[in-house]
Amino acid sequence: MEISAIKGFKDILPRETALWQWVEAEARGVFNAFGFKEIRTPLLEKTELFSRSIGQDTDIVSKEMYTLTDSKGEGITLRPEATSSVVRAYIQNRLYQDNPVQKLYSIGPMFRHERPQKGRFRQFHQINAELFGDPGPASDADIIIMIMHLFNVLGLNDVVLNINSLGCPVCRTVFRDKLRAFLSERSGRLCEDCRRRAEYNPLRVFDCKVESCKEIVSDAPSILDFICDDCARHFSLLREYLDNSGIRYVINHRLVRGLDYYSRTTFEIQTDRLGAQNAVAGGGRYDGLIKQLEGPDYPAIGFGIGFERLVALIEDSIKKDYNRPEIFMAGLGADAEKKVFGWVTELRRSGISAEMEYGSKGLKAQMKKADRIGAKRALIVGEDELVSGKGILRDMDTKDQKEIGLDNLVQGIINIIKNGTGHRE
């Protein structure tokens, strides 16, 4: 039996990696402009880190983690999200001693043992950013403006930013009780799942896709009517910053995030192009988490972008040629083939992507290959050209051909490419 990858784990193939690299480079560029530095944390952490930060009762911790026991009997877990690890690193390395305000980003794989479907995998990748140490709404705005700018740079203008406030631990509790009471009065008309949710996490009922539950929820109290004065002021200042920066958003008072540690601002970037998955990115404020993990009492806010989901949206909307070889060199006859091999090697050492045919082939076959790999130009050199000292340089897009001297050929080709005579983007 042929060995295949594990369920929910995917190869990112050569035809996709150029796009991944482009997305990653754009993200790094945007983050750098906003003053964020990269941090790389381990993929494995002590299980306790996640159960204490994400929340014991969340689905992620209770049934989706890849957990194993090391030889000393300690539970270790493949990270299901990035924030916990970054917070741990912030505390452990005393990064706040330098400056409590730390702006960090990271890119890498996460692992959750869920049933795979469209836009959902067991190993998936996230682009994460965290801003530690600042409590004000300007930080919230900063991080939201940054992520929206990135989407803009990537050409994604049809996504919708949803924002909400979950309040602080104090006012959220008031609302939670209110909502629980509202739901229990109507529990007879709720679906089975929601009756359970109404007890342990009533906010989750907002996410239910059953029609009857949606109807009930549409009349439910809004958290925005219950948040305390401080939380309300924070939220309205955030909106002011966003408005002044030209950020478009919708206020979604039913937006709930799945992790326990969120407080106040939460946001999600949604799309209808990902099947049942509507979020391509999500984040929010988690002011209590650093202290909860025995660090200093500093606030924080961050987000995660689903890399696969992001790439899927881009693949859908723009087509772009990546990695076209600058030149294909066709040699005819043993002498020319040897020459071509040398030139190709020299060009590659100069950083120019050059290709050739390895076996002896006719010119037609070589031209066909040049076309198939998308070479921008082709050089043709046979016996006649070796004698005359002039090769034929063909532009594969325009079919223009001209002679090019074989003495100092490599420098000549480099000059042509650098001068933009060829077709560059």
Added chain:
RNA sequence: GUGGGUGUAGCUCAAUUGGCAGAGCACUGGGUUGUGGCCCCAGCGGCCGCGGGUUCAAAUCCCGUCACUCACCCCA
């Protein structure tokens, strides 16, 4: 964990009532001895997911199983 759909060539998919396993694309070669994309011809390529059963005969019917996929739950 639960439900639906699909498993046939590298890819996308056909195969009538159970009767020789096919097409398009891709790949290789040729038509054109030195010029790519279009056209024509030929070639290469199959455990019909796997195991069992029914039958003279199974890709096709039955049972089981596995995989993929979409959806639920939940999330990026």
